[in-house]
Amino acid sequence: MATTVEFMADAFKQSGTPFIAGHPGGETVELMDAARQRDMRYILMKQETAGAILAATWGEITGSPGVCTSTRGPGATNMVNGIAYAWLDRAPLIALTDQYPAATLESGQRQVINHRAVYDPITKWSTTLQAKSAQQQIRRALRISTAPAPGPVQIDLPSTETTAEAREMKNAPDLRQETLHLVPDAGSLAPALNMIKAAKRPILLVGLGVLWDRASDDLVSFAETLGAPVLTTSKCKGVIPEDHPLRAGCIIGGLIERDLVNQADLIITVGLDSVELQPKAWPYSTPLLSLANTPTTDALVPATMEVIGEIGGLLTGLSGGLGGQGEWGERAAATFRSSVTDALNVSTKGLSPHRAMEIARATLPRDTIATCDAGQSRLLVVQKWQSYGPREFLTSNGLGTMGYAIPGALAARLAHPKRPVIAFAGDGGFLMAVADIQTSVKEKLPIIVMVFDDREIALIRVKQELKQIPRFGVELGGLDWVKLAEGFGADGAVAETEAQLSGALSAAVKSGNTTVIAVRIDGSCYVDQFNALREL
Template identity: 35%
Template sequence: MGNTAAVVAEYVRATGVRFVFAYPGDPIIELMEALRAAGVEVVPGSREGTAVFMAEAQAMVTGRPGVCLSTLGPGSTSIVNGVAAATWDRVPLLAISGQIDAGREDLVTHQVVDHKLLFSPVAKWAGRIDPRSVDAVLRKALRLAVAERPGAVHLTGSAETFAAPAPDTEVAPPPLDGASGGVRVHLAPGAPDPAALLRAARRPLLLAGAAATRCGASGSLIRLAEAVCAPVVVAPMAKGVFPEDHPLFAGVLDMACNQVLWDFLAGSDLVVAAGFDPVELIKPWSLRTPVLHVDTTPNTDQVYPSDCELVGDVSTGLDWLADGWRGEPRWSEADVAAHRARLRTAYYAGRVVGRLNPTDVIDTVRAGAPPGTVVTCDVGSHKLLVGQGWQTREPRGVLMSNGLSSMGFGLPGAIGAGLTLGEVPVVALIGDGGFAMAATDLRLAVSRRLPLAVVVFCDGSLNRIELKQRALGYRSTATRLDEVDQVALAGSMGCDGVRVTSVAELEKAMAGLASRTGPLLIEARIEPAQYEAQF
């Protein structure tokens, strides 16, 4: 096999990873060379903090671990946010950081950070690569990353470690699926079984979350919803797990119009929580409605009480409920249509006639994007509207950080998704604050000739915080952004750019997206008044 770096590289390659995202440094030179030799391309981000977001997006679209590398000291501290994002977004990630040689680690202070202490609070495991145990360590790291609930693992290795000979071993990656195929029933004393609980409900509702996506539960969700005639609400990171053009689709929780959604949930008499993860809740769970918990993990969060749990593969659990269903339809499609009409009215509230509103941008980009387009969305006021208003029919079609909700994800996420998906069109929807955090990664998109559309919602504000300041009667302090000519900035990196102030201009900019051979930045000068009406 050769040295330790070669073993690590072979494990990475065996997972199906074609790209590792990195910012180089001395201790990882040997590992980068081993990856190159193994046929895995090392892609440099503009900094460590964006490279890790590229790896997170890679994992979001594949369901397999994304991989990122950093050097020691400031390189390792720079990926902490992305490692935490992967853990709270429930995305499998393998992060590897270089370190000083183990024999000097306790004596030298220059650029030395204790990685065990640094990453343990934000990763599922923080381990160390050693030539004698590299095989077991990589198997453990990969298995932990994908095990329910998925997240990041961090490994440390020195230049000395990576160059050291490793024992001959057969590279055998562990299973890279999360949930098992079966389900177990957990009941509180005296509680009815799940099938009886569902049959007794007059107005049941399904609430689908990210674990439903991980379990490939779309078909099972549709089958149960249609059997019972029950509406389906989804969490933001599960967008597309239930087709949003289906008559029973009822909206996205805790995005724009959230009070409409919560009122709708409050009108049900049973919530079937299908892979719903409370990490996505923005508002506290305040429903008194009984909950039937169907998830890959027991209801250990206890954000909502549930006397009845189906624990295991979400798809299997939903199929089991559908198999046992006996009864008449519980809702009419007219009931759900009336709710959707209320939701639509609330979504468009606050539009300013004759100006480019945030919902205008979303609708126009959606209409102009080729079929099958994957969207990455950054954090900010626009995310809440994108989460509710961008219609998608397929899982993994909208990528966002909504566990940690970390700004700066949108552009590097689009690059990671674009490289991983190849010919699939990708659109990034980003606020001007989030764009400022990662703008120079445009150069990477240009050099790789990625046909991305990078749409920047420009209002010169960190709007979510400014609105909260205003609600408290405070002045806008540190929430106004300096003017930036983003078209000129894009041009300086060889990226095409266009400024739009109207729907007609945006339609023209989107017209040639399907035939592009490189990225396009669209600086959309929006009227932010709609945000205030929404939130």
């Protein structure tokens, strides 16, 4: 009979996750050894938040829950931000935390923290592993973490339970449950079809549910049937290829997109999760049809009608009841794309951040996967970088945490070992995750990191300027980027011109080494760009 850690390692590997990431504690070592014996990797991250973000991003890309670990007490509390990422960015994750046995937990003081109380607000389920019920607990954790909306599960591992025998379940269900999705017929969809057929200018607002149901192809077919322009949330860049004529751009909650949406006579949201939107009142009075795989209970997006079901099946069923609905979509999408480009193309004296993004997209291969940190540069990356497939652009939107780009890029490299991966980060966000450049080198997970070196925490400086507050407490700079990269065993470069940037990116792709490229940019355009794209 297997021990608890042996069963856990088998279960994680069979579920499609052949590694564990994080920073171990004393009670983790038996699980690490069980993983080693099964040819699984243990990816040692330099701090627990990065381990959780890497594992959660793997879960997003593959659909198999990532697994991360921490020691008890300080390790568990340091992992909170990574778990919050999985919670608000809807990523399947199993977080394992070392814990004292029950008697010590009830009587001791040192490093004693009630992990489950800490994690309860930001997890779908929290539990303490018991050998007698471990098989059922792990199966439940796998199901809960991946069920829409996906999210994190946290499990305390008491030292008394890790090597105890895991009692076998009678008639145990398969770890991977087969699910049959039904396609509704046109009759059951008649009310929704009538709304769509009455519209002359429908628009699609697309969110995470399309990715949970792997329904990108169905979405594109549906958009083409309608002839409708498509706006996606930032995490959904690529669900419609961004060189498709119906792709308009990204939803950012700004004034610029309202001009487009207000032209529509029907808004169709497809898998839209309100966590992806700016926390503002819904600005539209247009009739709204919601297609969702989970009921919307927050009442933030006021749907006239909501249709619940597997997204691919809903789109297929609706498409079967429609003919060509109109041709306004391509024209409207093109006009919107031009307006965004015009708003961003603010003149600067030095190398502009928007021009740097154009060079990156023109230089790197089409199949490059991009990750993006939070901060002022994110606004530009989301608009200027183009992705051509689902989950080829990865960012933190629901939580909006800095320090995402590097661990997110390592997850992308694990999932796609033969494709180029670039992490876009501001200098502030980069410094929050800089230690895992060493992880990238040591684990042979080469990535390109393009740092916007504007020598400040730019988004806060922009807000200071908008509020007429003097610049204070936001200055960075003074880094030797090449020496920093080389200290971790990576390549380093500094680019101050377009030619230098193009050359550095080309060299990084060819070298196959982890490369840090600091792009010295002129951030004087930020305020004008922020004003143009975002509601003040």
